[in-house]
Amino acid sequence: MSVGFRKSLFGFNCDDVVEYVEKTHKAYTEKEIELKEQIEDLKSENIAAKEQLSLLTAEKALVEARLKEFTDKYDEIERLSKNIGKLYLVAKSNAETIMKEAQSGADAARKEAEKNITSIMSAHESLKNVKSDIANTSAKFVKDIDELGKSLYEVREKIERHEAAVIKSEEDYRELIKVLSDE
Numbered sequence: 001m002s003v004g005f006r007k008s009l010f011g012f013n014c015d016d017v018v019e020y021v022e023k024t025h026k027a028y029t030e031k032e033i034e035l036k037e038q039i040e041d042l043k044s045e046n047i048a049a050k051e052q053l054s055l056l057t058a059e060k061a062l063v064e065a066r067l068k069e070f071t072d073k074y075d076e077i078e079r080l081s082k083n084i085g086k087l088y089l090v091a092k093s094n095a096e097t098i099m100k101e102a103q104s105g106a107d108a109a110r111k112e113a114e115k116n117i118t119s120i121m122s123a124h125e126s127l128k129n130v131k132s133d134i135a136n137t138s139a140k141f142v143k144d145i146d147e148l149g150k151s152l153y154e155v156r157e158k159i160e161r162h163e164a165a166v167i168k169s170e171e172d173y174r175e176l177i178k179v180l181s182d183e
Helices: 014-101 106-182
Strands: none
């Protein structure tokens, strides 16, 4: 770096040297303040990102609780489905018995069979509705999990960028201090 100090009787002109040192000191001081402000800004952003991560973690816990709730409902539906299957077998058995006895009382047996068929149809319709509810709930849950995963990924990337920027600013600050101390 060529400064262009004027020469005097005993070397360089003192006023030129002092002016150069003051100008350099002022520039480095301004740069130091700017870097410190950047560090503070990045630290604030980092804190905000960590708070957002904390909120997302809490939201994840809520989603997991809902998953458990849906799983419990699914287990109950499975149990009910097995009971409906047993009811179906019982109804079928009753229908066969009624058919055998129908020769002696055709009108009475026909009414009993229709009653059992109505129960089976009602149970079948209920099972279709439960199946539809499970499918809708599962689709919504998968969508919620996908959105949560995407959000967590974005927060993680943002935190990594902020931490890298903080490290870079701290390195720049150390380099500046080193340059200042070397002169």
